[in-house]
Amino acid sequence: MIDDSSHCPHRARAEKNASPLPVTDGKFDFVHEDAYLPPGADRQDRKIFEKQQEQHFRAIHRKVLQDRWIFSPFLEKSIPKIAGGERIISLATIRDTLVQRRLYEYLYPIVDPLLSDACCAYRRGSGAHNAIKQIRNALDAGYVHVLDADIKSFFDRVDHETLLAIARDLPIDERALRLLQIYLTTPRVTSEDRRKADSAKPRTKYSREPRTLGIPQGGVISGMLANLLLASFDKEMQQGEDILVRYADDFLVCCQTEQAANDADVRAAHALDALGGLELHPDKTAVRDATDGVDFVGFRIGRGFTRVRSANLAKFKKGIREVIDTHKPKTDSNWDLRRLSRRLSYKIQGPIDEIRKHNLAKHPHHRSWIGFYRIVDDEKQIKNLDRWIREQISRYVWQQHHKKVTAKHMREAGLPSLYGTLWKARKPPESA
DNA sequence: GACCACAATAC
């Protein structure tokens, strides 16, 4: 990612040190033109930023190369977690996001080779499906005694000095190192402070609170930093026969015996403590027999089966309910059922009409929810879900039109089945 | 190759 434009006054130094920098190429790859970008603590939104984009690029470039970049405070926002509770997310300013992206591009090729195959989150070419595949292999090979563990408030409790000590051993530019340190200690604006300042007339300045612990969730480089910190932990857990699979702070150690899993528990607690006093979550960590399944990254996986995890199933049902509950009824019941089926069809199999226009046979994989869960092999679970959806529709039609509808009516109204969609998604492509 | 859209996961 080295990109020294001719107008850079520090060209020589940048070359010598392998600059982490350049924010000068004008590449502004926010997803799409009219996407709204929330203003950060500088209250600058995308429109304002773009008016003076070139000046901003130059200023950023200069300051970073001169080792003088400071991140604005991160605004905090809470979002709900899938299993309940809330999660604090940090929002950066546009300029800071650009700097973080450059830092990310610079550090990624240095950090990634240090990671183990067991580390599946925040990495190119990996992901949830890869994690599930590894666990399936382990369970199928008889490694069914698992330590199912979660690190207590992991992101919030990362110790800065421990992480920086690891970063100092990397072959990186001094400025990148200092940027990391600045990033970690960038102050926060809590959602309460933010609300107060925004509702005051005239608006007042945000009050900032120092950060002494943890990495901001929502930062571009945070996931990578988490992996960097835990790289040594992964190595430690992979000793012996045990098979580790880690996704962010959530990990399984698959063992051949219960004793080995208990040992892994002790080793994990020890290794985490050595990494700046991290702890396992006592309630979410246990040694269990995975023959009947364990929950991991959206799936429930056991010996010989993969299902949708119940919390994720509930979330999907909630989405279906929302479509039905917000549906505006029409007086003609047949027409109404047709309209509702159309909306639900999108949830179930994605915008299939668009695909059919071209060549359906060539594109057996559909997007949408079932596309992600296409590796599920418990057909009963999917059939039950189909039945559940039909029950919801049937109840809706009864309440609105006092008519009984069967599965046949729904099929004729254009409602696809999840099972059929899954079956098609798993089928290998027909010859083109 | 590039760009875009929509899903899902995790934090």
Place this chain on the structure above:
RNA sequence: UUUGUAUUGUGGUC
């Protein structure tokens, strides 16, 4: 007035 980041998957366009 505004829910962030990374990754994966699928599809589309040139």
